Amino acid sequence: MDLTLKIWRQENAAAKGRFETYKVTNISPDCSFLEMLDILNQQMIENQITLPVCFDNDCREGICGMCGLYINGRPHGPDKGVTTCQLHMRKFKNGDTIVIEPWRARPFPVIKDLVVDRSAFDKIIEAGGYISVSTGGVPDANSIPVPKKKADVAMDAAACIGCGACVASCKNASAMLFVSAKVSHFANLPQGKVEAKERVKNMVAKMDELGFGNCTNTGACEAECPKEISISHIARMNREFFAAKIL
Secondary structure (H helix, E strand, C coil): CEEEEEEEEECCCCCCCCEEEEEECCCCCCCCCHHHHHHHHHHHHCCCCCCCCCCCCCCCCCCCCCCCCEEECCECCCCCCCCHHHCCCCHHHCCEEEEEEECCCCCEEEEEEEEEECCHHHHHHHHHHHCCCCCCCCCCCCCCCCCHHHHHHHHHHHHHHCCCCCHHHCCCCCCCCHHHHHHHHHHHHHCCCHHHHHHHHHHHHHHHCCCCCCCCCCCCHHHCCCCCCCCHHHHHHHHHHHHHCCC
């Protein structure tokens, strides 16, 4: 495959960014999107054209959430239920032009090129605090009974990898899907009940403080989430939040 890449280049957070155009040739359809960028960078290094393109990645297994790129107007690209590192070039056609950008949200400032600072999510997690558990030996897995339905919902919420696709896809740069997944995870488990009220109040307050927008229920976050987290968690978080404020 021969492709034209329009990639966002930005030296640092203070610099003015711009798109630059690159050509890559003989790309295998079985190549992953990040491997294609690796090939581009190797060519740039060998030809000493310009500095390689900076992009974030770690596990390349759809687990860490670091590889998020805005590809042709969609977070993580045209495939559904996958991260950028799981996207394969067979989803594109020979001769295609691919536009690659970083996440666009004020709480996710650009560090360099396609790398953004996602530490805002870490601050929200930190605001949530911890759960109260007994120290000592590891408790038996069945010592605290959890209904199957609630366990399934908690596991679905826990699948969130914090990549930020929900923020990137939202016209308001809302982090409600991310925060609600973290709140809903513990709200459905007995272990999370002790600090439940303070957790939801603190996490929502930190989300607002960091400048994330409000949810207007367009559903774009659910549609673009690589783990297909349901927006039903947002409704659950709202119930938890209002109950914590009233009681």
